[in-house]
Amino acid sequence: MNSLKQIDRGALSDALDHSGQRTTPQRETVFSVLLDERDHPTADEVYTRTKSRMPSISMATVYNCLETLVSCGLVKQVNIEREPTRYCPNLAPHAHFHCRDTGRVYDVPVPAGMMKDLAKVLPGEYSADSVELVFRGHLSKGKKQ
Amino acid sequence: MNSLKQIDRGALSDALDHSGQRTTPQRETVFSVLLDERDHPTADEVYTRTKSRMPSISMATVYNCLETLVSCGLVKQVNIEREPTRYCPNLAPHAHFHCRDTGRVYDVPVPAGMMKDLAKVLPGEYSADSVELVFRGHLSKGKKQ
DNA sequence: AATTTGATTTAGAATAATTCTAAACTAGGT
DNA sequence: ACCTAGTTTAGAATTATTCTAAATCAAATT
Known part of the structure; x- marks a missing residue:
């Protein structure tokens, strides 16, 4: 499907379940983008990368997915000096x-x-x-x- | 004049001179606001406080003055989690x-x-x-x- | 397998902090 | 007193992010 490894796919659906949220293709794809290139991308960069794997995704959804991943503990926000928020899957x-x-x-x-x-x-x-x-x-x- | 103590007034004009910038009433007043209440105010809060001492000052000037104070090393920006930038005269x-x-x-x-x-x-x-x-x-x- | 229902996605509008613009003003040197 | 570059100013512009409300979908239930 998307480039999520089985082990990461499992971690994702567990974490989502655990926080009462659903597994969706958009969330899987955004998560895979974060895991594949761990260079602290901004939401905009995540959007571009995700769009190349799932052209129909919207910016709003990218923000929603990132927020969801943060809320279920799989990703952390990194804020430096009022620059756009970056996202980091290093726990x-x-x-x-x-x-x-x-x-x-x-x-x-x-x-x-x-x-x-x-x-x-x-x-x-x-x-x-x-x-x-x-x-x-x-x-x-x-x-x- | 404004509520800047002589010692702080001196530090300000020295620091401004040193970085090739001019002493102005607006800069003195903004600096005095920061020194008088060291609760890490945002630009907006600095604007409100400064306006009560110098009603004619504009928001743009407050931003300019804060930037000037930062650039000459008298004030530091404090950024927390993408919240509005706060200003801190604790060096x-x-x-x-x-x-x-x-x-x-x-x-x-x-x-x-x-x-x-x-x-x-x-x-x-x-x-x-x-x-x-x-x-x-x-x-x-x-x-x- | 079809149904249901609340969660999710989506495009576009809205918001909020900050920066930009360009015209008027002024500090400080001559 | 005069110049001139630096500063102030109001308002427009920008930018990242959040909000809105309608369409879609995941997954629990029948």
Whole structure:
């Protein structure tokens, strides 16, 4: 059908079921687009890529599908500096690096438990359920363009 | 004149001079608004507050002044989750906490050098000039509303 | 297999924050 | 006092995203 592997298809319908939502071809295709090219695409980029696999899909549906995938926990939104929201299917705790030259966003692996440990700087009255760490700067030449 | 203290007025005109920009009443007033109530106001909130001190100011000018203050290093933009940009005159390294209940943003002091140390998780080819750390969650009751 | 029903998709309109435009004004040097 | 480039201003334009309401569809039930 679409390019979703059996294992991802299963993860998707489980997650959708689990949150009381339906499996649809549009959701499968959008999810497959995110899994196939993990470069933090914007909704617009997801739309273009999805349209090449499913020409009838609409922008509104892409937004709806992305929101659904976020709500059922399979995808995370990445927001950098008021730029258009990007979407990331990497669920492991990680930081982001935003290149000032290309605008690209890279996942940065972090030591196990580090993200959680960061929350220890919070005074007692704060309780954090999400921790975001974003670096901005430049890449030395040689790195994947 | 406006409510800028002499010391802040000096810092402002120095910073403006230093970046080749002019001191204007609008810039002074916007700066004083940011210094007087450090609750991370949005441009719209800055506009309302500034208008009460200088009724003739326009929204476009508020945006211009904020951009100028950012460009000369006196103010930092704080972006949380695609919400309207907020403005923060706290230049010391610090993290932010975003309350899911009220939407308020709080400065979180961090141990000296911590923000810089975080960049050590970056592989060698990345060089960061800015590090952002944002927590989201809830405040236990009792904390300043 | 047909029916039903609420969820989903869709095109296009609406919204909201921000940026742009170009004309009027002004800070600060001469 | 005069110039001139920088600044302010109102309103239009832009852009990402959300909303609307009608058509379609997934999947539970018969």
